[in-house]
Amino acid sequence: MADYDETTYGEGIADLYDQFYPSAEPAQIDRLAELAGDGRALELAIGSGRVALPLQARGVDVRGIDASRAMVARLRDKPGGADIPVTMGNFADVAVEGQFDLIYIVFNTFFALRAQEEQIRCFGNVAAHLKPEGCFVIEAFVPDLSRFDRGQRVSVIGLDEDRVRLEASMHDPVRQLVRSKHILLTETGIRFFPVQLRYAWPSELDLMARLAGLTLAERWGGWEQEPFTAQSGRHVSLYKHSNASQ
Numbered sequence: 001m002a003d004y005d006e007t008t009y010g011e012g013i014a015d016l017y018d019q020f021y022p023s024a025e026p027a028q029i030d031r032l033a034e035l036a037g038d039g040r041a042l043e044l045a046i047g048s049g050r051v052a053l054p055l056q057a058r059g060v061d062v063r064g065i066d067a068s069r070a071m072v073a074r075l076r077d078k079p080g081g082a083d084i085p086v087t088m089g090n091f092a093d094v095a096v097e098g099q100f101d102l103i104y105i106v107f108n109t110f111f112a113l114r115a116q117e118e119q120i121r122c123f124g125n126v127a128a129h130l131k132p133e134g135c136f137v138i139e140a141f142v143p144d145l146s147r148f149d150r151g152q153r154v155s156v157i158g159l160d161e162d163r164v165r166l167e168a169s170m171h172d173p174v175r176q177l178v179r180s181k182h183i184l185l186t187e188t189g190i191r192f193f194p195v196q197l198r199y200a201w202p203s204e205l206d207l208m209a210r211l212a213g214l215t216l217a218e219r220w221g222g223w224e225q226e227p228f229t230a231q232s233g234r235h236v237s238l239y240k241h242s243n244a245s246q
């Protein structure tokens with residue numbers, strides 16, 4: 001995995017991504033549409049448009065950033081996909097013009113930035129592109145280190161009539177880095193999909209936000225605005241400029 005970079009995940013999985021992860025939760029689209037209002041929205045790591053396309057269909061002015069040409073090609077092939085402006089590059093740079101009412105990153109993808117410094121840099125660049133009353137939304141899992149036994153884990157993540165999907169992972173608790181291969185087994189062969197994530201607890205994300213001049217405004221346990229509790233497996237966190245009116 002020596003050559004893993006920001007393009008690796010998307011380039012590897014693009015042809016099967018929409019089969020593995022078909023559609024966005026309706027409540028996710030509802031909340032993001034409410035937060036965008038009549039304004040401009042930016043999705044970090046837009047991928048094949050699983051979230052951006054239904055948001056666009058709701059009338060939201062949405063654009064995106066992604067590093068993988070293969071993932072963006074999937075977006076372009078879908079109805080409406082050619083109309084969404086996409087900037088190619090590392091989303092940590094937020095290398096786009098202008099400011100936004102909503103910037104969001106879902107499906108744990110903030111953790112695709114594999115070093116704390118890169119995650120801090122991303123927060124800083126997001127803050128610079130957020131309008132004064134704008135909102136930055138992160139959806140991510142709450143780390144659960146009990147998943148790992150002596151630094152490793154092998155598990156079944158999908159089982160169909162004609163295929164099995166496994167995940168083999170190594171955990172480095174010092175770097176908070178999980179290096180995985182998703183393994184697809186079919187009668188015709190085996191495919192590997194590399195994934196690397198640098199996880200962070202919600203409290204670390206809040207601290208990174210503060211470094212960028214952002215403050216946690218709300219945290220839900222899911223898109224239905226469930227309360228976030230010690231049992232929550234994921235969180236939806238909303239950050240605003242620290243000096244924004246509450």
Ligand SMILES: C[S@@+](CC[C@H](N)C(=O)[O-])C[C@H]1O[C@@H](n2cnc3c(N)ncnc32)[C@H](O)[C@@H]1O
Binds near residue numbers: 107
């Ligand atoms: C799990 S997919 C999520 C796509 C979409 N947001 C969704 O919810 O379906 C992760 C996406 O992040 C992109 N990605 C990963 N690291 C990136 C980086 N550092 N900069 C830009 N894109 C990145 C991949 O190319 C891929 O399209």
